[in-house]
Amino acid sequence: MRTVRTLGLLGTGVIGGGWAARALHFGIDVLAADTKPEMENWIRAAVKNAEPALARLTFAPLPPQGTLSFTTDLHAMAQRVDFIQENIPEQLELKQRVLADVSRHAAPDVIIASSTSGLMPSDLQRDMVAPERLLVAHPFNPVYLLPLVELVAGKLTSPQTIESARCFYAYIGMHPLTLRHEVPGHLTDRLQEALWREILHLVNDGVASTGELDESIVYGPGLRWAAMGTNMIYHLAGGESGMRHMLAQFGPCLKWPWTKLEAPELSEQLIDRMVEGTQEQAGGRSIRSLERLRDDSLVAIQQVLRQYNIGAGATLKALEARLYADAAMRALSPAVPQELTRVDTCVRPEWVDYNGHMTDFRYLQVFGEAMDVLYRRVGVDEAYRLSGRMFYTADTQISYLAEAKVNEPLYATTHVLSVDHKRLKVLHHLHRGSDDKLIATGAQTHVHVNTEAGKASAMDEDLYQRVESLRAAQPEPVPI
Numbered sequence: 001m002r003t004v005r006t007l008g009l010l011g012t013g014v015i016g017g018g019w020a021a022r023a024l025h026f027g028i029d030v031l032a033a034d035t036k037p038e039m040e041n042w043i044r045a046a047v048k049n050a051e052p053a054l055a056r057l058t059f060a061p062l063p064p065q066g067t068l069s070f071t072t073d074l075h076a077m078a079q080r081v082d083f084i085q086e087n088i089p090e091q092l093e094l095k096q097r098v099l100a101d102v103s104r105h106a107a108p109d110v111i112i113a114s115s116t117s118g119l120m121p122s123d124l125q126r127d128m129v130a131p132e133r134l135l136v137a138h139p140f141n142p143v144y145l146l147p148l149v150e151l152v153a154g155k156l157t158s159p160q161t162i163e164s165a166r167c168f169y170a171y172i173g174m175h176p177l178t179l180r181h182e183v184p185g186h187l188t189d190r191l192q193e194a195l196w197r198e199i200l201h202l203v204n205d206g207v208a209s210t211g212e213l214d215e216s217i218v219y220g221p222g223l224r225w226a227a228m229g230t231n232m233i234y235h236l237a238g239g240e241s242g243m244r245h246m247l248a249q250f251g252p253c254l255k256w257p258w259t260k261l262e263a264p265e266l267s268e269q270l271i272d273r274m275v276e277g278t279q280e281q282a283g284g285r286s287i288r289s290l291e292r293l294r295d296d297s298l299v300a301i302q303q304v305l306r307q308y309n310i311g312a313g314a315t316l317k318a319l320e321a322r323l324y325a326d327a328a329m330r331a332l333s334p335a336v337p338q339e340l341t342r343v344d345t346c347v348r349p350e351w352v353d354y355n356g357h358m359t360d361f362r363y364l365q366v367f368g369e370a371m372d373v374l375y376r377r378v379g380v381d382e383a384y385r386l387s388g389r390m391f392y393t394a395d396t397q398i399s400y401l402a403e404a405k406v407n408e409p410l411y412a413t414t415h416v417l418s419v420d421h422k423r424l425k426v427l428h429h430l431h432r433g434s435d436d437k438l439i440a441t442g443a444q445t446h447v448h449v450n451t452e453a454g455k456a457s458a459m460d461e462d463l464y465q466r467v468e469s470l471r472a473a474q475p476e477p478v479p480i
């Protein structure tokens with residue numbers, strides 16, 4: 001598979017903007033292409049709008065943010081990128097024509113993925129050059145926060161395309177769900193539409209308002225869906241005999257039936273009820289402010305689910321493990337002298353407080369990343385942690401010496417001051433990358449613990465020797 005350094009976007013509306021924000025956040029450059037030049041401002045604003053919530057999703061160390069460029073020349077975009085995500089309007093003939101055109105300009109190993117909500121990949125790839133590199137990769141709005149992406153192969157799609165796409169989407173923090181067969185509407189939109197059809201009927205028949213129907217989801221099924229989906233929840237609803245009992249008890253009512261298959265006619269009256277109902281629910285709040293509320297809630301939910309390693313929380317946890325491992329690899333690169341442990345970062349926009357410089361707790365975060373690098377250097381990694389041993393921070397003293405402004409590059413080095421079998425004392429130096437100015441120091445004591453017992457415990461002689469050798473090899477810390 002090509003390493004994806006630059007993602008090309010074809011169409012930069014709601015979904016294109018979401019892809020841009022997600023890819024940039026995880027260090028991928030984006031070249032966005034749209035026929036309308038005014039979409040450049042739009043996509044830049046969309047990325048900016050996504051950043052506050054995205055920034056809070058994880059505190060794991062991120063690679064430097066990608067850069068965003070824009071063009072109205074679709075062919076130039078196709079020639080310069082490693083992977084193309086198509087997000088133009090949902091019209092089959094338009095997508096077929098544009099995909100065929102773009103495929104003539106992109107190298108044959110550049111994967112082309114369509115965000116289509118319901119069109120079939122076999123139809124989309126019909127006129128393309130190298131159609132085996134086309135797949136459907138259907139995301140969910142907001143793309144930058146919802147991890148699900150449905151992957152669908154067409155008749156001509158190669159298994160390698162699906163596998164490479166799966167790796168790329170996982171890399172940018174997503175949960176790829178590969179469908180067994182292409183079907184109109186894929187999986188999720190079929191389920192969503194079934195629910196929406198019933199909502200339209202119930203509003204049309206005057207049974208409930210849009211607000212009451214949203215309450216019926218938000219206070220009940222919606223909460224449990226995020227953790228377990230429908231089938232597992234019904235399995236639990238059947239008591240000790242699970243799904244079998246559930247089907248015996250509630251199966252007969254499927255025949256009545258409660259629900260209707262055909263959507264009601266979208267009459268003016270129904271449209272008015274839907275529009276007026278949702279306006280009343282919005283209560284004068286703008287779409288932008290409701291988006292922020294939705295995004296903050298989505299971040300919070302995923303962080304809670306992470307604690308239980310379930311659903312989207314499990315995806316977040318796996319992403320963080322990869323981000324920590326990548327940061328350690330970057331720091332262990334041959335370019336960095338082995339006796340020094342160093343981490344490179346920059347003052348991300350969300351790290352800056354109302355005084356315009358890096359806020360206090362971010363210094364601690366950078367020192368935490370620096371400490372992780374030191375641990376990796378001496379062999380204290382994920383396997384070590386899973387073996388029931390780790391270091392815990394017992395004490396930190398930070399001295400703030402100079403300001404760090406937004407987007408300034410930073411680097412931190414860590415010296416081992418002393419080590420015995422239970423205690424490790426270190427001194428971090430945080431420097432500005434542009435002129436090497438020392439902007440903070442952090443003195444810390446870390447205690448070796450048995451994590452199951454929750455008590456301090458002596459480290460093995462081998463580990464002690466590795467830390468001691470590192471200490472002996474390090475140069476003296478720069479005097480403050």
Ligand SMILES: NC(=O)c1ccc[n+]([C@@H]2O[C@H](COP(=O)([O-])OP(=O)(O)OC[C@H]3O[C@@H](n4cnc5c(N)ncnc54)[C@H](O)[C@@H]3O)[C@@H](O)[C@H]2O)c1
Pocket residue numbers: 010011012013014015016033034035036039074086087088089090091098115116117118138139140141
């Ligand atoms: N909106 C959603 O919730 C959602 C969710 C998942 C998937 N999708 C799918 O994503 C795709 C895009 O949806 P959207 O909501 O972002 O639409 P949108 O209308 O917001 O954006 C479409 C963009 O495509 C551009 N465009 C039109 N023709 C073009 C061309 N020939 N070349 C380049 N750009 C062109 C338009 O200028 C516009 O900026 C659709 O296939 C849709 O089914 C949408």
